[in-house]
Amino acid sequence: MKKKLISLVLAAIMILTLAACTGTSESGNDVSDNNQTSGEKLFAEGTTFKVLIDSHASWPYDENWPMWKLFEEATGAKFDVLAVPAVDMATKLPLMMTDPDDLPDMMFFISAKHFADIYGPDGAFASVSENLDKMPNYKAFWESLPEGERNDNMILRISGDGNIYAPPNYGVQTVGNTRTWMYRKDIFEKHNLKTPETTDELYETAKKLKELYPDSYPLSLRSGFGNMNLMGPMWKEHFALNPYFDYNDNKWHYGIVEPEAREMVEFFRKLYTEELITPNFFTIPALSWEELVNTDRGFMMLEYLLRLDHFNIPAREKNPEYTWASMMPPKATNGKGKNEIGNQSYELAGYVVCNTGDEEMMENSFKLLDWLYSPEGIEFQSWGKEGVTYEEVDGEKKWIVGEFGSPYADLGIGTPGLYQVVKTEANEALYSEEQGINGEFCRKFQASRINPFNVLSFPDEVATERGDLYTSINQYVEEMVSKFIMGLEPMENWDEFVDEVNSMGVERLLELYTERYNDVLKNIGW
DSSP: OHHHHHHHHHHHHHHHHHHHHTOOOTTOOOTTOOSOOTTSOSSOTTOEEEEEEEEOSSSOOOTTOHHHHHHHHHHSOEEEEEEEEGGGHHHHHHHHHTOGGGOOSEEEETTHHHHHHHHTTTTSBOOSGGGGGGOHHHHHHHHTSOHHHHHHHHHTTBOTTSOBSSOOOBSSTTTTTOEEEEEEHHHHHHTTOOOOSBHHHHHHHHHHHHHHOTTOOSBOOOSHHHHHHHTGGGTSTTOOSSEEEETTTTEEEEGGGSHHHHHHHHHHHHHHHTTSBOTTTTTOOHHHHHHHHHTTOOOEEEEETTHHHHHHHHHTTTOTTOOEEEEOOOBOSSSSOOSOBOOOOOOOOEEEEBOOSOHHHHHHHHHHHHHTTSHHHHHHHHHOOBTTTEEEETTEEEEOOOTTOOIIIIIOTTOTTSOSBOOHHHHHTTSOHHHHHHHHHHGGGBOSSOOGGGTOOOOHHHHHHHHHHHHHHHHHHHHHHHHHHTTSSOGGGHHHHHHHHHHTTHHHHHHHHHHHHHHHHHTSOO
C-alpha cells in the first residue's frame, strides 16, 4: 500500500513539474532574486501560500489572530491556512499524500522531524540540504553559532537518506522541553531541610520526609526508564542506560553494561524497598501521579519545568505557601557523577516545503522559509509589531493581551506556523516570572550536549537491522531492570544479566551507531 501511495505521489509530481516549465504562477513574482529590496515587500501582490498547520489543543488556530495578519503585512503574501488538530495529523496526512493536488505549498508540524523522516525520502517534501543556494539567511544564521551547537541542531533534523527536510528551529527550546529536578520549597523550609547535593543526601532526605509524612512517596517520580536515562549524568558525564555518545572519549557506549548502571539500579532498588518512590513509578498514570503531588505526598521529582506553574498556581488558592522550585541535580558519590541531567531541551517542530512540482511556488516557499531566519523575520516571530502585540514599558517589552490573558490565545504568538526562529528572551517572556527565574537556574545543570541516540535516523538499508537489534535488547533490559529494582531478581545475578545483554548484539549495534554518526558528521552540510 505504501509503495502504491508513493508511486501515485511521484507520478503526479512529475506531471506537475512538466506543466510548470511552460506556465507562470498567478503571482508573477520574480523568484530568481532572494534579496528583499529596501522598502519592498518580500513577495509581489497576489502571492498566496497554502499552508497546513497543526492546531494546538491548548490554543486552537484562530484566523483572527493578529500575528497571521501581521505575517501577511510583513511579507506581502496571503496565507490560506488549513488547520488540523495535532492529534489527528497522523491519520489525515497519509490520506492527503495520496493526491498531490491536495498538497499545500508548506506544512508546519509540531513533530516535524517525525513526518519528515516518513515522507521526505519518498519525495513528498523538498530537501533543504539541496537548496542551500536559495537560503542565504538560513546559512548565515547557523554559521553564526559555534560548530558544536550547530552540529547538534543539524543532527536533530537529518533524515535517514542524509537530507534535511524540516530545518531546525531555534530559541524556543529554553523552556518548553526543559527538565529540572524540583522540590517542595515550602515543605523543606517548614522542616529546616536543605536540598540534597548528592544521591546519598537525596536518600537521607527522602527518609526524613517519609518519617514526617508516612503516607508519602517523597520521590514522586514517573516515566521510569525515561527519567532514569535523564539522570544518567548524575552517575557519569554523558551517561545513559541506553546507547549514548561519550564526548570525552568520542565513542559510543551502551550504558546498561557499564558499572554505573549497576550503581544506579542498586540505588533505585533501595528507594523502592523502603517505599521512597511509588511502587509503580515505571508505569504510574499521569492522573494518579498528579494526585500524589497535589496532596502533600510527593516532595522531590525530575520533571518538565512547565510543571512549576501547573502545580503552583492552582494550589496557592488554598495554600499561598505552596511552592515547587528548581534544585540542583544530586550527583552520585562514585567520583564520576556530576550535578547534571541529560539535555532534552530541544524542539522538533517547524516547516517543510512540499514537493508540489510548481517550481515558482516552491522557490517562493524557500524564500519565505529563508526569511524566517533573517534578522527581520526573527524579530517578527519573536515579538510581532509594537502597538499591536507588544508595547514598551520602561524599556521592556510587554505583551498586549486580551480576554484570555495569554500571548498564545489572544495574539497567536508562538503558535504553529508562526515560529521557526525566535529570540530567547521573547520566548521566555511567554511564561511567568517565577518560571523564568527557575528556568535560568535549572539550565545551569543540563548537559552541554545532547545524546544523539535520541534523534539519529538511519538509512533504509540498515534501519531494519538497527531497529530489530535495539528492540530485542531493550525489551530484555527493561524487563530485567524492573525485576532487579523491585527485588524480583537478586543483584547477585547482575553479571550474568550483563553477559546476556552483550551476547544479544551490543557490539554490532554500537558499530551501526558509530558508522551512522560518523557519516552524518562528514555530510552535515557545512
